[in-house]
Amino acid sequence: MEEELVTELSGALRRLIQTRYSLPMGGLPMGEFMMLQKIRRWQVEKPDAKGIYVSELNQCAYVSQPAVSRMLRRLEEKGLLERRTDPQDRRTTYVVLTEEGSSLLAACQRQMAELAGRVVDRLGAQELRALVDQLDRLTQAVQEERQKMSVE
Numbered sequence: 001m002e003e004e005l006v007t008e009l010s011g012a013l014r015r016l017i018q019t020r021y022s023l024p025m026g027g028l029p030m031g032e033f034m035m036l037q038k039i040r041r042w043q044v045e046k047p048d049a050k051g052i053y054v055s056e057l058n059q060c061a062y063v064s065q066p067a068v069s070r071m072l073r074r075l076e077e078k079g080l081l082e083r084r085t086d087p088q089d090r091r092t093t094y095v096v097l098t099e100e101g102s103s104l105l106a107a108c109q110r111q112m113a114e115l116a117g118r119v120v121d122r123l124g125a126q127e128l129r130a131l132v133d134q135l136d137r138l139t140q141a142v143q144e145e146r147q148k149m150s151v152e
Contacts (some may be wrong), residue, residue, distance in 0.1 A: 010037050023112060023115070024111035025108055026104040026107065028104075032074065032075055035061070035068075035071055035072070035075065036075065036080060036097065036105050037105065038057065038060060039052055039095055039097050040097060040102070042056070043096070043097065048082070048096050048099070049094075050086070050096070051094035052094060052095050052096075053091075053092055053095075054069075054093045054094065054095060057072070058093065068102065070136075072095060079098055079100050079101070080098055080104060081095050081096065081097050081101050082095070082096055082098055084096065104141035
C-alpha cells in the first residue's frame with residue numbers, strides 16, 4: 001500500500017510540474033521567463049539602479065554562469081532585454097528589459113493572474129491554503145529524510 005501511495009504521489013507531482021510548464025509564458029522556456037521576472041523584480045525594487053548586474057544574475061540563478069550567459073544572449077536576440085556596459089567600470093555589464101520584454105512579461109502576468117483567480121474560485125481559498133500547507137510539510141519531510149539518508 002505504501003509503495004502504491006508513493007507512486008500515485010509521484011505521478012500527481014509530475015503532472016503538476018508538467019502543467020506548470022504549459023502556463024502562459026509568451027512562448028518562452030521556463031528558465032528564460034523566470035530570468036525576465038528576476039530582472040523585472042530588480043527594476044521594481046531598485047528603480048534608481050541602472051539595471052541588474054550580470055554577476056547578480058549569476059549568483060541568484062540555479063544554473064551555471066555559462067548557462068546564464070547563453071540565456072541572456074537568447075533573450076537579447078529575441079529583443080526582450082539589453083546588456084549594457086557600465087560606463088564607470090567597463091569590466092561590468094548590467095541588464096535591463098526592453099519595452100518589448102516588459103510588455104511580454106506584463107501580458108503573461110495578467111494571464112497567470114486570471115488563471116490563478118479562476119483556480120481560487122474553483123477550489124476556494126481555504127482549500128488552496130490547506131493544500132499549500134500540506135505541500136510545505138511534504139517538502140520539509142522529504143528534505144529531512146533525505147538528509148538523514150546521506151548521513152547514515
